[in-house]
Amino acid sequence: MxxxxxxxxxxxxxxxxxxxxxxxxxxxxxxxxxxxxxxxxxxxxxxxxxxxxxxxxxxxxxxxxxxxxxxxxxxxxxxxxxxxxxxxxxxxxxxxxxHDGLPPKKLDDEMLAELAVQLAELHRMRLDGIAPELLPTFDFVPYFFPNIAMHSDLHERLLQIIDRVQYRYEHLIHGDYNSGNVVFSDGRCTIIDWTNGQMGDPRYDFAWAYALLRIYASDKHAAVFRSAYVAIMPLSLVEEQAFEAIAVIRWLLLNRLVGLLRQTTTKSKAQQIMAGNPNLAGLSL
Structure with missing residues (x-):
């Protein structure tokens, strides 16, 4: 009440x-x-x-x-x-x-491009006007991967990937950027739910949003989002694959903990991503 x-x-x-x-x-x-x-x-x-x-x-x-x-x-x-x-x-x-609107019920190319531009601009913004105490730095693995040590397959693979790409704490990230945390009203796009806002690596912030689009929307939608983002914040193929793997490992962990198979196609989409990313070879739902 x-x-x-x-x-x-x-x-x-x-x-x-x-x-x-x-x-x-x-x-x-x-x-x-x-x-x-x-x-x-x-x-x-x-x-x-x-x-x-x-x-x-x-x-x-x-x-x-x-x-x-x-x-x-x-x-x-x-x-x-x-x-x-x-x-x-x-x-x-x-x-x-x-209250600034609702998450989009149906994503179109214009919305996806706007989501990407908003995220890229967030990652590029200057932070000198924000008090340092509002920009905390949390240890990446314990914060985003609760109890992962209990899942040795995911834990070992995650540490291997992070060791190669070196997670950085250089920019403000949203921490849970996805189409459910962006609302629209009269064409205006607003980013909501800043519970996980912190200093971190934009590559992870992007990869989490991209992976969720691939799993819950479609590769076509994800490709539009990706294209608009990397046009502003370029990434190498090695970086993209590594951080996509990191994001998917988080999704796999959360799926084991609370269950994230929301649609009949969710499992097959996740398995398709895993099959196409060499960093995820051998892992399972």
Whole structure:
């Protein structure tokens, strides 16, 4: 149950104060939620907001995320406006942002190219206007590959690949860039869900988005995205194959942990990618 006025707010804005004052008039609509948090749409008059509560095991630093969104807006990145953050009566962190549209139900070439350009521009942006404490550096393997040591086949292969390509911590990455974390409204594209925003390697950020398009959309869609991205941020074939393998290993791990076979074709698409990438030879679902 959402309790706006009962939440202990640590950062607030005028728009949040309006939500609190008119709480009885706020309408709720469920939204698609991820593995880490529950998401609800708040409607008040002609305004829409997103209420995101981390009520599971994940306990990210929401204050940092709130301030990062503010800094990204100041740097010209198209992200949701942070409205407030606090702790609800259940002790769970809550972030309220503007509602900026919906993920695309059907991807077209124009959307895919826009997704790629947005990501490439993020990777090229200057960071001197963002406070260093908002740009943390986490150890790549423990952060993105939870409990991988329990899966020796994936762990050993991952370490071998990373040793060859040398993961870098030189740019801001989104950490979970995919078509579900980009919304559109009247042709405007907004990047959402910055829980995993951190310093990292753009090659991984790109490869994760590319691999998910291949697995859940199609190679044709993925090719349009890839072409638009590498036109701005070139990659060698060796780098592309290595980081695609790293991304697929993460997908394989998460599939083993929580199950990601969402469609009847998902398994065959993943197996096709694995068969075509020499870095993944011998691995299985």
């Amino acid at each position: 959402i309790q706006i006025s009962a939440t202990k707010w640590h950062c607030s804005t005028e728009r949040l104060e309006q939500l609190i004052a008119q709480e009885q008039s706020v309408q709720l609509e469920p939204m698609a939620s991820g593995l880490e948090a529950e998401v609800t749409k708040l409607l008040l008059a002609q305004e829409a907001y997103v209420w995101k509560v981390w009520n599971g095991d994940s306990k990210p630093d929401i204050n940092r995320q709130y301030r990062l969104l503010q800094a990204l807006i100041g740097s010209g990145v198209q992200v949701s406006e942070p409205i407030g953050w606090g702790i609800d009566p259940g002790g769970n962190a809550v972030l309220v942002t503007s």
